[in-house]
Amino acid sequence: MIKTRNVLAEVESKELLHKAGIPVVDTRLARTKREAVSISKQMGFPVVLKISSPDVIHKSDAGGVKLGLANATQVGKAYSEIVSSIKQAYPEAEIHGLSVQRMAGPGVEVIIGMSKDPQFGPVLMFGLGGILVEVLKDVSFRIVPVSERDARDMIREIKGYPILEGYRGQKPVSIAALEKLIVRVSQFAENNPHIAELDLNPVFAYPDKAIAVDARVVLE
Numbered sequence: 001m002i003k004t005r006n007v008l009a010e011v012e013s014k015e016l017l018h019k020a021g022i023p024v025v026d027t028r029l030a031r032t033k034r035e036a037v038s039i040s041k042q043m044g045f046p047v048v049l050k051i052s053s054p055d056v057i058h059k060s061d062a063g064g065v066k067l068g069l070a071n072a073t074q075v076g077k078a079y080s081e082i083v084s085s086i087k088q089a090y091p092e093a094e095i096h097g098l099s100v101q102r103m104a105g106p107g108v109e110v111i112i113g114m115s116k117d118p119q120f121g122p123v124l125m126f127g128l129g130g131i132l133v134e135v136l137k138d139v140s141f142r143i144v145p146v147s148e149r150d151a152r153d154m155i156r157e158i159k160g161y162p163i164l165e166g167y168r169g170q171k172p173v174s175i176a177a178l179e180k181l182i183v184r185v186s187q188f189a190e191n192n193p194h195i196a197e198l199d200l201n202p203v204f205a206y207p208d209k210a211i212a213v214d215a216r217v218v219l220e
Contacts, residue, residue: 031097107204129202146186173205196220
């Protein structure tokens with residue numbers, strides 16, 4: 001039997017995760033420029049706009065992301081630029097609209113992901129996030145379910161752990177918040193066997209919390 005997969009839009013992914021108690025940045029879908037401006041005003045500036053399309057995976061590379069938009073004029077201009085860039089890069093892409101989210105303050109970027117191994121089932125991954133995960137591949141793995149002790153060990157196993165502790169005068173992030181987040185993602189994967197893949201990248205880690213800025217859920 002051939003298995004088909006359905007990639008949820010970012011807004012849908014975050015709604016699903018939020019209901020499971022996983023902290024995510026509030027994100028809403030705007031189907032028009034007017035909606036994007038209205039949502040931005042409701043959220044408060046600065047905001048981020050991102051293309052919402054199942055056919056565009058690497059949004060930034062295609063000009064599908066605009067950061068730090070400080071007013072309605074910038075949001076309107078960014079909306080037009082993103083749609084134009086995507087149509088040029090992906091002429092056949094299905095565009096649902098643009099996701100709008102409040103610009104998160106700078107934090108240490110980490111990634112928490114889940115994929116299914118044919119033999120072991122759901123496997124959780126943790127590491128430094130953003131582009132660092134692709135460059136350094138500094139990650140740790142555990143089979144679901146993941147306990148609090150497993151989560152603690154996963155975090156401490158990566159070579160970049162000193163960055164989380166506070167490197168060269170930077171404030172340490174909340175390891176407890178990261179441990180709690182890993183366990184919740186494990187529980188989410190365990191309770192939803194129809195989910196084939198999950199990526200929280202990046203998760204911004206702060207001294208007092210951790211929150212997913214981008215999320216991707218793939219249903220099986």
